[in-house]
Amino acid sequence: MQDQQIADRDEFVHDKPMTPHARAIAVHLFTATGAVFAMLSMLAAAEENWSLMFVWLVVAFIVDGFDGPLARRYHVKTQAPEFDGVLLDLIIDYLTYVFIPAFALFQSGLMDGWTGWFAIIVITFGSAMYFADTRMKSKDNSFSGFPGCWNMLVLVIFALQPNFWVSLALVTALAVAMFLPLKFIHPVRTERWRPLNLTMAIAWTFFAGWAAWVDFDPESWAHWGLVVTSLYLVFAGIAQQVIPEKNGGA
Template sequence: MKHVRKAALGVHLLTATGAVLAMLAMLAAVQEEWTAMFLWLVIAFVVDGVDGPLARKYQVHTHAPQIDGVLMDLIIDYLTYVFIPAYALFSTDLLPGWTGWVVILVITYTSVIYFADTRMKTGDNSFSGFPGCWNMVVLVLFALSPPPAVIVPLVVVLAVLMFLPVKFIHPVRTARWRAVSLPVALVWTLLAVWSAWSGFDMAGWGRVLFVATTLYLLSAGAVQQLVPARRSR
């Protein structure tokens, strides 16, 4: 039992490394070292994907209840998923003038409300509404460099989708299609590393695959709502 308590505490300590990764990403962003910033955010993304299953395996609520892992995870997620990516998008030349102000205010304001919403999870462990994964969105925008006429409407639509009953999958926790969703998420992560490492200068096929995996992760939950699961007899 003692080793289980140590393991549960270790999971909390692993989650807490996300705060360090967020600081490293922010320091890189302030210096406009976008490759380094996104690499730190990708590492934080991987940690966030690993610590949840470990927390459930070692039952941290039971064996290390003195630390609120959910609260700590939400704080770190807001920094790495929302705050730093929004700052990065604002600080580049992708959004000149008023467009940058609109986007950064919309992202930060709507996301903090969504993160505090107790109804964000659905019964099948998906998300109700767009889950504020702006780190993924901004990374793709860096890779594609679309004009403001595309970025601003996209941000507004995703912000509105936070508060609509549209489902978005969790690649690890949503059981339905997980055999597809999890590999797609892993491929997306590898492509994200490639994109950042190459200075957002991906080859043609890599860019197409990056967009395709992004669209799958964004739309799979809504498709599941439109196509109900077959009931086993």
């Protein structure tokens, strides 16, 4: 009889669903895995294993794509307020979007000499200020100014390996764009053109992972996919500013 009571109790415990607080904590823990992937990426970068570095950055990018919707679904702000999910996300984003890509751009020699120093100073300093700017989000949940997604630019530079003057021009233009009144879409949260935005973001992630997996083989079709999806993600928000929104639709 006692054994049966213990078995019934264990079955009840195992079948009991997670509490709202436990689910919210699980989301925070999921977000925090991005820090682990950032460290794995940095270790690969320290060994100049650029392909593996970008593979881990893509994994971190995927985590970043899922944790926001999960956080809103499980109301982490109210169910687990003891952890600041926004701050946690920003810390990890600075590592994976800014710090590690800037290091890779400098250490790889793709931007050599004074251009490399210029790039890492502009990228890290400008992004630190942008990430702390309380005006970074617009009313439609897009970004006001280039959102410091340097991981995306640097991966494209690794894939295409353009002339360093082209790389310098791109870094300079996007660094300035962080503080201009230009709109950049959030693929998940920007409602206008959301299906297309999300499709392009998923496609970019696929092409980025593919390019890194084949060690940036110049013959890979992934590079064309990266160019097309990158151009869309950069200019879609600006296009939305130019193209008037129809009443009740995109």
